[in-house]
Structures are given as C-alpha cells and as structure tokens.
Amino acid sequence: MSLPPGFLDELRTRTSIAQVVGRKVSWDARKSNQGKGDMWAPCPFHQEKTASFHVDDKKGYYYCFGCHAKGDAISFVRETENVEFMEAVRILAQEVGMPIPERDPRAQEKADRISDLTEVMEAAVRFFRMSLRAAAGAEARAYLERRGLSEATQDTFEIGFAPPGWQGLWDHLSEKGVAPDRILDCGLARESQKGGKPYDVFRNRIMFPIRDPRGRCIAFGGRAMDPEDNAKYLNSPETALFDKSRVLYNLGRAREAAGRGEALVVAEGYMDVIAMAQAGIGAAVAPLGTAVTGEQLGLLWRVADEPVMALDGDRAGVQAAYRVIDTALPMIEAGKSLRFALMPEGQDPDDLIRASGVAALRERIEGALPMVELLWQRETEGRSFDSPERKAALDQALREVIGRIRDPSIRGHYGQAIRELRWQLFAPKRAARSGGGRWQPPQAPRPGTKASALAAADTATQERLREAVILAALAATPEVAVEFDGALERLDCRDGLHARLRDVILRHAGDGPDALREKAEAAIGREALENLMRLPHVALNPAIRRPGDPDLARMTVAEELAKISALKGIAEEISDAIEDLGGVADEALTWRLGQAAEARNRALRSQQEDKTEYDTADNGARINRDERHAFDALLDRITFSKPRR
Known part of the structure; x- marks a missing residue:
C-alpha cells in the first residue's frame, strides 16, 4: 500500500521513540538523560550486560554500538514485534491517533511531484542568494548590516533577496527549463488577472527560506524593503509542500540545539530567531505570521517539555500570549507545559539583545513565568474585586478556564495554584480586618463550658462559637472548603486564632487533611488546634465526629454560616429600632422586629435536628x-x- 507524501514524516514526528523502545528495555539511569531525550539501555537485539543501545528521542532514531542495529520507531516495531512495515505503521498510528489514509493509487505520482517541487524551491534559494550579492541587492545588504547580521549568519540561514522586477524569478527558472506549472505549484508566482505573463509573488524583499525538519525548503518568508509596502512580512501561500499551521521556522536547527541542553525558545518572527542564534541561543523557533496552533505546540513538545514563549513587550505580545494559553490548556499533560518570558515594553528579543546584550535576554528566559501565573494575570489585571459579586465573577471565570484542562491531576494542581494566588490577592484585606492576624485573648468559653453557652452568650460570642464549628468542620473535611471560599473571606474572625486558621484553610484546603492539619499546627500551634477541636459544641458536632463526610460537612458549614448571618441581621434591626425609638414607635417598628426575630429563629433551628x-x-x-x-x-x-x- 502506498501512503500519501508526508504521512510517515508526520507519524515519526508525533511518535516518541523513547516511549516505543521503553516498552522493551530497562533504561540505564546512570547513563540516560531523560530531559535531553538521551537514553541508554542493554540492547534488545543481542545479549549483553552493558548499556550500549542508544536512543535519541529528539532525532527519533536508535543505534546499538555492539551489534550496530539502527533505525527509527517503525523499524523498531517491525523487528521486535515481527510484523510487516504497514502493520508497524498501523500500530504506531493508532497509538498517536493518526488514521491510516485510504489507499491512493496515485501516491507514488504525488511523491514524485513533491520531489520535483522541492528541487524548484532549492533553485529559488540559489537565485535569491545570488541576487543578494548582485548590484540590485546593495540596499538589502546595507539593511542586514545595520541589523547587525554577520555574513556567516546570513550564510547559515541562507538569507537572500528578491529583486524589484515583476518576473525576475519567473524568467530565471524558465530559462533553467522549469515548467510553468511547477513554478506556480510552488507558490513562487501567480497568474496574471490581465491575461499577461505570471508574476513573482516576492518582489523587492529580503528572503528567508523556510525548511522542514528534514531540511527541505518548503516555503519562503519575505521582508519588504519598501516601508510603504502594505505587507511588511509575506509568507508563501499554502501549497502541496507548505501548511503554515504545521511548520515552525528553524525547527531543524533548534531541535539539535535543544538536544544539547538549551532551552527551546519561541519568538514571533524570523529576525528574532536569527538574532538569537547569532548571539548563541540556537534553540529558537518562530510561527509563521499566525497565532501558535495546536499542531505547532505538538511539534514544540516533541523537542522540549517546557518551551519558553519569548513574546514582544507590547499589548499585542501579551494578547498573543493569552491566545497561546487558550490553545495549550486542553493539551497540557504531566511534564508538558509552557513558560512565558515577556520582553520589556516596546521591545522584541532582537531589540533587547541590541540594547542590553544577550545576557539580558537569557535572564528573561531563565525567569520565565509558569503558564498558570500568566493565566491569573489575564483574569485579574486592571480589575477591582471590591464586592462579593466581582469576586464571584472571578471565581466563575477561573473555574471555566481551568475546566478546559483534560487531565484531572493537572486540573487539580491548577486549582490549588489559583487558590494560592487568590489567597495572596485578598490576604492584605483579610489581615487588616483581623488585626494583622495577631493573637488576641479568646473571649469564647473555655473547653469546660457547656454547649448551652451558645444560647446564653451575646451575639459576638455566639458568632465566635459558630466560627469555631465552621473552621473545625472544614479542617476535618477540607475538600468542601472550595465551595465556601467567598463566605470564609467574609467571616470577621475578630479572634486572631480563628483568623489564622481560616487563612490556612483558604490557602491549603486542596493539600488534603493531613497536610492541612500540619499547616494549621504550624500557624496556630498544636495545643491551640486541639483545644479548638475539644470545645464541647465542636467535639459533639456530627461533622467533626465523622470527618471525611462531605455532605455532612457541607450541611454543617452552610447552617452555621446562615446562623451567623441571621444573628448579624437581628443585631442590625435592633440597632436601627433603638434609633427609631427616638421618634414615634408604631406597628411598623414592631412588625420589623418580629420579622427579624422569626428569621433568626428559622436560621437557629437546626436543619440536622429537623431531619432526625x-x-x-x-x-x-x-x-x-x-x-x-x-x-x-x-x-x-x-x-x-x-x-x-
């Protein structure tokens, strides 16, 4: 069966040969470097005790220095599973989710056509290189010199120049015997709408060849020399060779540099990549004039676990980073994420290197932010959260964003990180409200006090006693705490011990009961925590006696919060009534007090008792x-x- 051109290349790109081989061997932990994809093991093809079998996960091949077996993931499956070529392809395609294309009787013809087109593209590379050195390229050479690109760098990246004429490349290729349809199919020329001869797509532009990971020229990018040109940068149109959503500029060289341990950096344009490479940062790539796509993220993660997005330091650069986050969230998995290095205001990586040197750029890259922090910045930057409604809107937006993460483990860790950032955002307000968290002598009854103190105490004391029940219930069953974040933040917690325990719950509820207890003991002391749990009205509460019951804890916390709210309500009504007594006391005043008292009684009536x-x-x-x-x-x-x- 013949496969379409490019299918096997994409299959090899998507497949991790280290994972394929890892099912058959035991890696030598001393020689292997998993971060670089450099893996060693005893050879599965012959008997040996030493690890002479080498797998390069970045380049996608294996080689045994003992028996000299070598190949890629397809050949490894063929040899170890004893299957034919197409069966090995089917096995790997199923693993990476690639459907096998239907049989194409013209596959060989298409493959030959692709080979012909790449030859035409190489001829175009040579023409543009020659034109840069000619008299017509003088201005382009001066521009490259002003940008600080050495001749060696220009040679490495094969930078060229497209002359201003309408048919310069067309005439050159035609004279070489290249058929017109091949020039058009390469996207190098367009048909004239006026019935004339086809004209060159690229004119009066500095030219950057775009190569695939196998080193074949598949497209060009051109930078306009005329400042009045409508398109400063122009890419080849999509062709049989080129799909810009699946290609990254300089990926082949960057993969080799990343294999040597360099951080993989994603910039916005060709000049950024070239400037970084000249400065010694070789593992740099760029998308081709569009937002980073899911296919491009897959290519990046095949090279590095955490590529660094080095985006321009302007509003457009930040917005581009936000779009990347939206694309990446459903795709992230354990060990595969992104980091973000935002450049100074108004600068791109090339500008930063020229203004402050490569060390300044390296510092930005090394200090790149995790994706969760930039996500938090997007949802909170320039916004005020001075009301419960605004905080609730923030919570809802964050839940929706985190909900896009498919991996449940990562989704949980993102939730915990967001809780930490949320705690930091609102911590100053809580600290100010609770006296900075300083210890204040407890006014609540001591452990020996009877539970009837709840009925006999004043409103402030009752509130503290009910706070103790809430905090103890959440400490016993912390998984329900996230449902009460907003209500917890609004608790007055005039008792400093309560305030510190509340903050620990808000910050670490997602860590689990044991970790939360450890954090609580560190914050308020083991004895203070135990004394809180021994208070009779706390110790006898079913939610504390049966830790780990989310329904019971949820009902208890909701009930106690309602009681605190009702107590505050009756206190406010009484206060207002006392002021109104200075005037004429009428039936309306009596009715208001009666309604407030009834609301309090309904709230204080235990929901749990009603259900017994x-x-x-x-x-x-x-x-x-x-x-x-x-x-x-x-x-x-x-x-x-x-x-x-």
Missing part, C-alpha cells in the same frame, strides 16, 4: 418524633372535645 428521627424528652429519653406528633394530636382532640360546664 427522634426527639429528646425532659428526662433524657429518646422519643420517636412521628409517635410524639400523633400523641400530641390525640391530646388536642381530647382537650377540645370536652363538654363545657
């Missing part, structure tokens, strides 16, 4: 609630049915 099956009698005996209600109803009938005397 038994009541407790005066003598302490348990009475079935249904039976008690039936008995009360019978007494009522007896009482009202007695004849009057």
